[in-house]
Amino acid sequence: MIFxxxxxxxxxxxxxxVSFTVSTYNNINLIRNLLTSALQNNIKLIFFALxxxxxxxxxxxxNSSVTIVLYNVDVSNKSKNSDSSSSLTIYKYGSQExxxxxxxxxxxxxRLLKDGRNIVYMDTDVFINRNYLIxxxxxxxxxxxxxxxxxxxxxxxxxAMKSNKKLINFFNKxxxxxxxxxxxxxxxxxxxDQKFFNHYIGKHMNDFNCVLLERNFYxxxxxFYENSELIxxxxxxIHFNCLKGEYKKIKKIIEFDKLVxxxxxxxxxxxxxxxxxDIMEYKNLLDxxxxxxxxxxxxxxxxxxxxxxxxxEGNGNQNANIHLMNQFEIDDNIIDNxxxNIIDNxxxNIIDNxxxNxFQININLTExx
Numbered sequence: 001m002i003f004x005x006x007x008x009x010x011x012x013x014x015x016x017x018v019s020f021t022v023s024t025y026n027n028i029n030l031i032r033n034l035l036t037s038a039l040q041n042n043i044k045l046i047f048f049a050l051x052x053x054x055x056x057x058x059x060x061x062x063n064s065s066v067t068i069v070l071y072n073v074d075v076s077n078k079s080k081n082s083d084s085s086s087s088l089t090i091y092k093y094g095s096q097e098x099x100x101x102x103x104x105x106x107x108x109x110x111r112l113l114k115d116g117r118n119i120v121y122m123d124t125d126v127f128i129n130r131n132y133l134i135x136x137x138x139x140x141x142x143x144x145x146x147x148x149x150x151x152x153x154x155x156x157x158x159x160a161m162k163s164n165k166k167l168i169n170f171f172n173k174x175x176x177x178x179x180x181x182x183x184x185x186x187x188x189x190x191x192x193d194q195k196f197f198n199h200y201i202g203k204h205m206n207d208f209n210c211v212l213l214e215r216n217f218y219x220x221x222x223x224f225y226e227n228s229e230l231i232x233x234x235x236x237x238i239h240f241n242c243l244k245g246e247y248k249k250i251k252k253i254i255e256f257d258k259l260v261x262x263x264x265x266x267x268x269x270x271x272x273x274x275x276x277x278d279i280m281e282y283k284n285l286l287d288x289x290x291x292x293x294x295x296x297x298x299x300x301x302x303x304x305x306x307x308x309x310x311x312x313e314g315n316g317n318q319n320a321n322i323h324l325m326n327q328f329e330i331d332d333n334i335i336d337n338x339x340x341n342i343i344d345n346x347x348x349n350i351i352d353n354x355x356x357n358x359f360q361i362n363i364n365l366t367e368x369x
Contacts, residue, residue: 002049002059002068006108009046009069010115017137018112019120020046022071022104025053027246030124032261033253035066037128040260045128048108049073050101071108102193103182105156110171113163123157125240125249127258132236135217136160145201145210148239150220154202154210156194157239158218166208170200221252228256247282263289 003009019038023031031047035058038045048071049055055068105121112119118140120132139146140162147159161167169175176182185196201208215223216231221242224231238258240249253259265286273279 001064002055002070004070006048006069006071006111009067010112010117013067015044015117017118017120017133017140018046019043019122020048020108020112021122021124021126022048022050022108023054023124024050024101025057027124028057028266029250029261029263030240030246030253031058032061032264033259034122034124034126034128035062036260037258039065041128041131043128043131043133045122048104050104071104100183103176106171106176106182106193107173109161110168110173113161113168113171116163118160118162120160121158122237123239123241125246126158127238127240127253128236129232129238129258130234130236132218135236139211139213143209143211145208146213147210148218148220149212149215151215151223153198154194154212155220155239155241156197157220157241158213158237224256225252232256245278245282247278247285250282251285 003012021031021034031054035045035047045066047058047066047068049058049068050071050073052070052073055070055073058066058068109119109121118137120136136146140160144162144164144167145159148155148157180196180200182193182196185192185199201210205211216227217234217236218239219227219231219235219237220239224235224238224240225242238256240252240258243249243252250259250263263286265283267273267279267283267286274283
């Protein structure tokens, strides 16, 4: 089902705890892997679509299994070409365009919290390994924020929040943009929502009743890569970060046997795109393993007998993918320990204002923390 805006979704949803992710048309294989892992673990993961292309793609390939909510999308523009490859745009991690997308998670959080919902947010490079609902609900009984740790501070790729006035006021869009200057945060590394979060909340955990999640149960990338033999069977989620780009993350996912979908080649074939080294390496990887033709519809309805059979067999095709992965060198680019940007922190008495959705940004996210 596709809801045309967040208000329509809230009017038709009674869940007190809402789990969600958000994306443009990009990182398609990561998105499909996340959504499928959610379905396999009985997690109702709401997908907030930032453009019509990704909404149509998810709706076509997951049928009614995934609830889709359009966010900041002009649904009146019926003439826009929904052939997705033409809208795939690559933006550098930390750029202003990239930052404009990653802050949508907080604006969505604000609207959900304002409606009295507790929330769980996750990046599209997360894999759900076990059902976390009972654990997160228990943690939110005594904490207002629980968030993934990268070993030094907060990792904004996975967190949960409890609805309360302080968080509703803090994540108000006008407050974040005008008072807290969220888009200007970053320093030499470029804009970063994680630096923003750690400056205002991570350094004042007690004030926000915020605690870090146990790394054995909610590991980020490097921690899982180093401790997978010990925690693989019981960790709730795995965040495949500490790598830049979908290509390298997919390689890691295959290496650790967490690929639960058949990969598709959705990448453009124009000369400019093919001139990029990572794109060509990704295409070579996709050509090396059994993939769907990009024109096929992937039926992820779990009433489908083939899908049931796949689950019962434990995704036997993954071993073949891992064997092929041995041909590639895994590149661990650590991006967890970015230098914290230092700015003056002033106490703000904030009055909750209505969200201002006057501006629309229609770009694509390709690099995630």
